[in-house]
Amino acid sequence: xxxxxxxxxxxxxxxxxxxxxxxxxxxxxxxxxxxxxxxxxxxxxxxxxxxxxxxxxxxxxxxxxxxxxxxxxxxxxxxxxxxxxxxxxxxxxxxxxxxxxxxxxxxxxxxxxxxxxxxxxxxxxxxxxxxxxxxxxxxxxxxxxxxxxxxxxxxxxxxxxxxxxxxxxxxxxxxxxxxxxxxxxxxxxxxxxxxxxxxxxxxxxxxxxxxxxxxxxxxxxxxxxxxxxxxxxxxxxxxxxxxxxxxxxxxxxxxxxxxxxxx
Numbered sequence: 001x002x003x004x005x006x007x008x009x010x011x012x013x014x015x016x017x018x019x020x021x022x023x024x025x026x027x028x029x030x031x032x033x034x035x036x037x038x039x040x041x042x043x044x045x046x047x048x049x050x051x052x053x054x055x056x057x058x059x060x061x062x063x064x065x066x067x068x069x070x071x072x073x074x075x076x077x078x079x080x081x082x083x084x085x086x087x088x089x090x091x092x093x094x095x096x097x098x099x100x101x102x103x104x105x106x107x108x109x110x111x112x113x114x115x116x117x118x119x120x121x122x123x124x125x126x127x128x129x130x131x132x133x134x135x136x137x138x139x140x141x142x143x144x145x146x147x148x149x150x151x152x153x154x155x156x157x158x159x160x161x162x163x164x165x166x167x168x169x170x171x172x173x174x175x176x177x178x179x180x181x182x183x184x185x186x187x188x189x190x191x192x193x194x195x196x197x198x199x200x201x202x203x204x205x206x207x208x209x210x211x212x213x214x215x216x217x218x219x220x221x222x223x224x225x226x227x228x229x230x231x232x233x234x235x236x237x238x239x240x241x242x243x244x245x246x247x248x249x250x251x252x253x254x255x256x257x258x259x260x261x262x263x
Contacts, residue, residue, distance in 0.1 A: 015049070016041050016106050020123040022113065023157065025148040032146040033107070033156060034130045040091030041128065042103050046078030049102045051170035052177055052230070055237035061086075061097040063192075063248060064241040065207040071178050071187055073234070075100060076248060079194050079204065085251040094251070101167055107131055108160045110168050120168065122161045177231040184222050186210050186235075194249055210238055 013020075021027070042048065047065075050058050050073050058064060062075035077084045086094045093099050107128035113121045124131055124147070134144055145156040153161070181187065188211035192204045215235065218226070226232055 014109065015045060015102070017109060017125045017127075019127040020109055020111060020125050022111070022121045022123050023147060023153075025151045025153075028124070029148050029150075030133050030135045031124075031131060032134050032144040033124075034132060035143040035145055036130070038091040038130060039087050039093050039099070039103060041106060042093075043084050043087045043091070044082040045084050046081060047074040047076055048084075048100050049073070050075045050100050051167070052174040052234040052237075053170045054098070054101055055234060055241070057098040058100060059237045059241035059244060061244060061247055062241065063244045064238045065190075065209055066178070066187060066238075067207050070175075071182060071208055073174065073178070073238070076204070079248060079252050085248065085255050101163075101170070105164060105167055108164050110164045122157070122164060173230070174234070177229055177234050180226060180229040180231050181210070181235065184218065184226065186214055186218075188214070192245065194245065194252075209242075210235055212239060 047067060050064065052073070055064060055073075058075050062077060064073055064075055066073055077086050079085070086097050088094065093103075107125035107130060109123050109125070110120045111123045113119045132144060134146060146154050147157050148154060187208045190207065190209045194204060226235070
């Protein structure tokens with residue numbers, strides 16, 4: 001995986017992560033992961049990265065837009081900064097809405113090994129409250145999945161590595177599609193005006209979308225190039241996801257109706 005593009009684990013940490021460490025038995029032999037599903041860490045994330053392979057499922061619940069200089073695809077989960085309308089006070093993700101892989105991956109992440117440039121290693125965010133020391137918490141009621149048995153990774157660690165590897169593959173494939181789309185000049189800056197129940201109007205800015213008129217004017221050669229790159233599915237899912245702004249407004253009205261108890 002020497003040529004893999006990775007999320008940078010540095011002073012500018014990826015969303016959710018604050019203290020990632022490369023897993024190894026000498027340092028983390030007594031650590032494990034609580035088996036409970038708790039998405040409380042995502043409660044203030046109003047935009048979450050998504051890969052092209054997830055978009056057919058994600059577009060049903062969330063608008064998909066593109067942000068930043070890299071035009072990274074994200075799902076919009078809130079109409080205000082630091083607000084995720086799909087995570088309740090107990091850290092549960094509202095069903096039946098799709099939970100993005102970026103969220104399900106946490107607290108694990110792949111990062112480049114500083115001792116071996118180009119090589120990826122599995123890391124875990126020590127700041128996560130799901131990462132616990134079994135020696136310090138022997139009487140916890142919840143089930144704990146250890147990271148290692150002696151010097152060998154457990155099945156839970158192997159599964160985390162496999163999941164993160166697949167995520168990295170999807171991340172790289174999505175990045176390549178975005179670059180092809182950008183090469184054809186199809187991105188355009190937009191803003192969205194959202195009217196909530198009760199009449200409150202919110203302006204969402206600083207994101208990009210696919211310029212549909214420009215897409216429809218592509219030459220046959222350019223369209224074929226996008227088809228060969230696999231980017232057409234991403235394009236169509238993004239365009240279809242514009243219908244999900246309505247779903248987002250509905251979710252905001254549900255949150256308001258329960259007096260913010262889900263927050």
